[in-house]
Amino acid sequence: MAQIDSPKSIPDQFKLLPKIINGGIAGIIGVSVVFPLDLVKTRLQNQVIGPNGERMYSSMFDCFKKTYKAEGYFGMYKGSGVNILLITPEKAIKLTANDTFRHYLSTGPGQQLPLQREMLAGGLAGACQIVITTPMELLKIQMQDAGRVAAAAKESGKTVPKVSALSLTKDLLKQRGILGLYQGTGATALRDVTFSIIYFPLFARLNDLGPKREDGSSVFWCSFLAGCAAGSTAALLVNPFDVIKTRLQAIKKAPGEPSYDGVLDCIKKTLVNEGPTAFFKGGACRMIVIAPLFGIAQTVYYLGVAERILGLK
Numbered sequence: 001m002a003q004i005d006s007p008k009s010i011p012d013q014f015k016l017l018p019k020i021i022n023g024g025i026a027g028i029i030g031v032s033v034v035f036p037l038d039l040v041k042t043r044l045q046n047q048v049i050g051p052n053g054e055r056m057y058s059s060m061f062d063c064f065k066k067t068y069k070a071e072g073y074f075g076m077y078k079g080s081g082v083n084i085l086l087i088t089p090e091k092a093i094k095l096t097a098n099d100t101f102r103h104y105l106s107t108g109p110g111q112q113l114p115l116q117r118e119m120l121a122g123g124l125a126g127a128c129q130i131v132i133t134t135p136m137e138l139l140k141i142q143m144q145d146a147g148r149v150a151a152a153a154k155e156s157g158k159t160v161p162k163v164s165a166l167s168l169t170k171d172l173l174k175q176r177g178i179l180g181l182y183q184g185t186g187a188t189a190l191r192d193v194t195f196s197i198i199y200f201p202l203f204a205r206l207n208d209l210g211p212k213r214e215d216g217s218s219v220f221w222c223s224f225l226a227g228c229a230a231g232s233t234a235a236l237l238v239n240p241f242d243v244i245k246t247r248l249q250a251i252k253k254a255p256g257e258p259s260y261d262g263v264l265d266c267i268k269k270t271l272v273n274e275g276p277t278a279f280f281k282g283g284a285c286r287m288i289v290i291a292p293l294f295g296i297a298q299t300v301y302y303l304g305v306a307e308r309i310l311g312l313k
Helices: 007-013 015-047 062-074 080-104 115-155 165-182 185-209 220-237 241-251 262-275 277-282 283-303 305-310
Strands: none
Touching: 015 062, 015 080, 015 115, 015 241, 015 283, 015 305, 062 115, 080 115, 080 185, 115 165, 115 241, 115 277, 165 283, 185 220, 185 241, 185 262, 185 283, 220 241, 241 262, 241 283, 262 277, 262 305
């Protein structure tokens, strides 16, 4: 990541608008590419192993195959509408906030940030994004998991009414007000803050190892590979938090699945019922999702697409 100058030069050197636009473009492209894998990840994390070891999906590929067979191509993109709508502000906040905090935490022109300050900047960026991430993830998870819940209910002789993101939003607002959209905020913060503390410093150091252009910025393939490597590493390390978040935000449960009263209750019940390996459900799938998502995001961000659109240097 290119070194950011001192705060005094903000008007000339640190324009926020192109960074926000770049973050939005990056988010839309990334989500469009990896969404089917993200849907598979959600269903794998939410499924609970039965008392005799029975499960709906035996693997990532089995989940993909069964979902495609039962729901078709467009079924793989359930929940993508709300994700694409909100990913623009979410990614814009995350990437822009990190650069902003790095800017203010800079020790001087040309000086690399100490690791502790890089981690602080990343953590603060992760905390900023949850205002958008929590409702986005809550709505997305309901849509992504609807097919699994409906299939499980059908096997039990029950039916589950279909819902849309709009109807779900209206119901939550009617029943619980704005707080209804923020179910699982604590778990979301736990995941996103930790992820950003790991991801941004790791990306910055990996990106700095690669070749640079004449203006000192990174070449696109270096940013892409650095984003993939840092993203997949951080994704695996925080996967237990993602499992907890996904389960807490699943409003509709399949017959026989437990409900949770909070983060600690979810951890306890998951450990007792499924063992520690349950916290890494969907881990490989999540790594495959996050790697290209952040690789694409960082590439678009550092290619300066918005700067070219706006006619900025």
